[in-house]
Amino acid sequence: MVHHDTMTGAEILLKALVDQGVDVIFGYPGGAVLPIYDELSKQNRIRHILVRHEQAAVHAAEGYARSTGKVGCVLVTSGPGATNAVTGLADAQCDSVPLVCLTGQVPTHLIGNDAFQEADITGITRPCTKHNYLVKDTNQLARTVHEAFHVARSGRPGPVLIDLPKDVVQNRGLYQPPSKTKSKYNPQVKGDIHAIEKAVDLIASAKRPVFYVGGGVINSGIAACQLLTQFVRMTGFPCTLTLMGLGAFPGSDPLFLGMLGMHGTVEANMAMHDCDVMINIGARFDDRVTGRLNAFSPNSKKIHIDIDPSSINKNVAVDLSIVGDCAHVIEDMIKVWKARQPKIDERALRAWWAKIEEWRGADSLRYPASDTIIKPQYAIQRLYDLTRSRNPYICTEVGQHQMWAAQHLRLDSPLHWLTSGGLGTMGYGLPAAMGVQTAHPDALVIDIAGESSIQMNIQEMATLVQHNLPVKIVILNNQYMGMVRQWQELIHGARYSESHMDHHPDFVKLAEAFGAVGLRAERPDQVDGVITEMLAVNRPVIVEMRTDASENVFPMIMPGMAHNEMVLGQEDRSRDNPGSEQDGMVLV
Amino acid sequence: MTDAVQDSNRHTISVLVDNESGVLARVIGLFSGRGYNIESLTVAEVDAHENLSRITIVTSGTRMIIEQIKNQLRRLVPVHKVHDLTIEGPxxxxxxxxxxxxxxxxxxxxxxxxxxxxxxxxxxxxxxxxxxxxxxxxxxxxxxxxxxxxxxxxxxxxxxxxxxxxxxxxx
Missing domain, CATH: 3.30.70.1150 (ACT-like. Chain A, domain 2)
Structure with a gap:
């Protein structure tokens, strides 16, 4: 006899997802999750986007999460379905993206028996998820789902995996609402007010300050970005952003120095090197940002604000740390600043800005113009000029095109820039764009891609067409894995080992084969035309731009070098071949 | 970096965790994945009612590494308390x-x-x-x-x- 209060595990699961505000799941069915898919077909609260590969489901959920600030949701089957999702989970872990990934599992009595499509996915994903669960009792299912969403979105966000044995979703059990689910996981969000007061004093006393802001501010929310902008403008101090932080502060603001790091602007990196007070908000002193650690900003007092205590003093020892959510901490800083009305050293600040303007004068993002061949930077600039009025969401793949996009797009709003920063996952952009377009059906969503990266998840073109997701894909085709080729040219004696693909598909025909629109530009005078044509179509489009194969991304801090040792361009070969080892550390 | 390498010290760290499947793997995986030392590790349930286990880890590292180890341990969801007995008193x-x-x-x-x-x-x-x-x-x-x-x-x-x-x- 069936107790009338009980539900099947699949029913409990979907009810829990609805109660957690899930409206879209990205997934792919298979044997172990059939009961869940059966239940999905009986309801219309949750939309399912059927992908073509599980990795893409996770990136799509990342795109959904990063562009909405909500938790993304993924559903895949056991074994290969789950292992295919691992790259996406690792990507979300590196970039702190809140996700809940539901994986099927063989029935509990078969676990450990090497059953068909069995994989120890909680074991496999332990180091690349924020947390994971194996549910063994249907009565624990609802509680586990609620806690998983809580963990994914609280503190430093991240991916959480729930492994669901088939019998657990088939058996009956009791539902438990979110309001009755308590979690012991409650990270600190308010910063220590004494530390905040000290920080304000230190900031006010600065003669050569710089704000160094990362993705943590974007994760903290739109309010945090607004507070940051307000605070930076109150101080009148310069501000640089990491790759993951782009959009947290308006790109068009004169206080913005551009992105910093390996391919950052001269003014951003020199300001970091020469500053006397560094205010790090929501960034993690990543090796792509710091360059050689023992030469990193040698004369500055460093303030670090981060919600994750383990980010503090990990790579760089700081003078003052504040653990807390960026929005809360910046809000308190503004309050203290207003209350104290500190006298800042205007003269020193003017001199500092004069120095910065000198560095800006180097115009480090300049590139040689051409009217015969499409320069990739030119293509990105035209794309930006012709679309910025529509405030597009920009996704990227990984490589040279990603860096040029980061350098040349001056995005003004948060949540509109989606890129794989920490893990550097080629193939991220197209599925991420898919997720963004699902969340924002009427928005302009563009994936800036390279011809190599795009082929890593090109199968998702079919998903775009099936679900009427009119993503615009702009491929900068230079016939090479561009960033690999660049490193080989600059560091490995121009021996282009396996970085050239002799054969590529005809991307126009490929788009058409998927049922999308394909366009191509081969000369600079065709660039505006194809972009305009692309924007006029309300369907998925691939635009292939044949770009200059020899172009490199500059400026560049070579591996093992410092912020004040940038290579500015092709003609500046003074710092070639720095060697790969410094202080006994091999640099990547 | 080099001056920090010289002041590597041994620390005894007590960790109170939920007694659930996989928790020891999380702790050990954290140490191996991030290249920390384990000189000794013991674990057993200490509170059946609250379902808590206590892990005692003896590890060594510089001040920054020991701080990292403690913060990384605190980041694990089933970890409730992390105490460095070596620096917190006798x-x-x-x-x-x-x-x-x-x-x-x-x-x-x-x-x-x-x-x-x-x-x-x-x-x-x-x-x-x-x-x-x-x-x-x-x-x-x-x-x-x-x-x-x-x-x-x-x-x-x-x-x-x-x-x-x-x-x-x-x-």
């Missing part, structure tokens, strides 16, 4: 070892004599062997093992370190 630590010595004649008598000095108990005995149980600080256990080596030591099993703060306060 504590006592013990380990237990079972030591099998196989010998006859004069060596056998000498083993018994030394065991007596170390207050090690013989908990199994045959005509040609003893199993001694010795309890104490790591140094004492190691001294005992060293002394047993020429006297027919054939097998050692150690628990690793358990530790607790002195005084009335709980973890």
């Amino acid at each position: 504590h006592v630590s013990r380990e237990l070892a079972l030591i099998k010595v196989a010998s006859t004649g004069e060596k056998r008598v000498e083993a018994l004599r030394i065991a007596d000095i170390f207050r090690a108990r013989a908990i199994d005995s045959t005509n040609e062997s003893f199993v001694f149980e010795v309890v104490g600080a790591t140094e004492k256990v190691e001294a005992f093992i060293t002394l047993m080596q020429p006297l027919g030591l054939v097998d050692v099993s150690r628990t690793g370190v358990v530790a607790i703060a002195r005084g009335s306060k709980p973890l």
Whole structure:
């Protein structure tokens, strides 16, 4: 006899997802999750986007999460379905993206028996998820789902995996609402007010300050970005952003120095090197940002604000740390600043800005113009000029095109820039764009891609067409894995080992084969035309731009070098071949 | 970096965790994945009602690495408390070892004599062997093992370190 209060595990699961505000799941069915898919077909609260590969489901959920600030949701089957999702989970872990990934599992009595499509996915994903669960009792299912969403979105966000044995979703059990689910996981969000007061004093006393802001501010929310902008403008101090932080502060603001790091602007990196007070908000002193650690900003007092205590003093020892959510901490800083009305050293600040303007004068993002061949930077600039009025969401793949996009797009709003920063996952952009377009059906969503990266998840073109997701894909085709080729040219004696693909598909025909629109530009005078044509179509489009194969991304801090040792361009070969080892550390 | 390498110290860290499947794998995976040392690790349930286990880890590293280890441990969802007993005040630590010595004649008598000095108990005995149980600080256990080596030591099993703060306060 069936107790009338009980539900099947699949029913409990979907009810829990609805109660957690899930409206879209990205997934792919298979044997172990059939009961869940059966239940999905009986309801219309949750939309399912059927992908073509599980990795893409996770990136799509990342795109959904990063562009909405909500938790993304993924559903895949056991074994290969789950292992295919691992790259996406690792990507979300590196970039702190809140996700809940539901994986099927063989029935509990078969676990450990090497059953068909069995994989120890909680074991496999332990180091690349924020947390994971194996549910063994249907009565624990609802509680586990609620806690998983809580963990994914609280503190430093991240991916959480729930492994669901088939019998657990088939058996009956009791539902438990979110309001009755308590979690012991409650990270600190308010910063220590004494530390905040000290920080304000230190900031006010600065003669050569710089704000160094990362993705943590974007994760903290739109309010945090607004507070940051307000605070930076109150101080009148310069501000640089990491790759993951782009959009947290308006790109068009004169206080913005551009992105910093390996391919950052001269003014951003020199300001970091020469500053006397560094205010790090929501960034993690990543090796792509710091360059050689023992030469990193040698004369500055460093303030670090981060919600994750383990980010503090990990790579760089700081003078003052504040653990807390960026929005809360910046809000308190503004309050203290207003209350104290500190006298800042205007003269020193003017001199500092004069120095910065000198560095800006180097115009480090300049590139040689051409009217015969499409320069990739030119293509990105035209794309930006012709679309910025529509405030597009920009996704990227990984490589040279990603860096040029980061350098040349001056995005003004948060949540509109989606890129794989920490893990550097080629193939991220197209599925991420898919997720963004699902969340924002009427928005302009563009994936800036390279011809190599795009082929890593090109199968998702079919998903775009099936679900009427009119993503615009702009491929900068230079016939090479561009960033690999660049490193080989600059560091490995121009021996282009396996970085050239002799054969590529005809991307126009490929788009058409998927049922999308394909366009191509081969000369600079065709660039505006194809972009305009692309924007006029309300369907998925691939635009292939044949770009200059020899172009490199500059400026560049070579591996093992410092912020004040940038290579500015092709003609500046003074710092070639720095060697790969410094202080006994091999640099990547 | 180089000056920091020189002040590598040994720390005893107590970690209170939910007693659930996979929690030990999370802790060990964190140490191996991030390249931290484990000199000793013990774990057992300490509160059946609250379902809590206590892990005692002896590790070594620079001040920055030890800070990292503690913060990374705190980041794990099933971890409730992390205490560095080495810097938080006086504590006592013990380990237990079972030591099998196989010998006859004069060596056998000498083993018994030394065991007596170390207050090690013989908990199994045959005509040609003893199993001694010795309890104490790591140094004492190691001294005992060293002394047993020429006297027919054939097998050692150690628990690793358990530790607790002195005084009335709980973890």
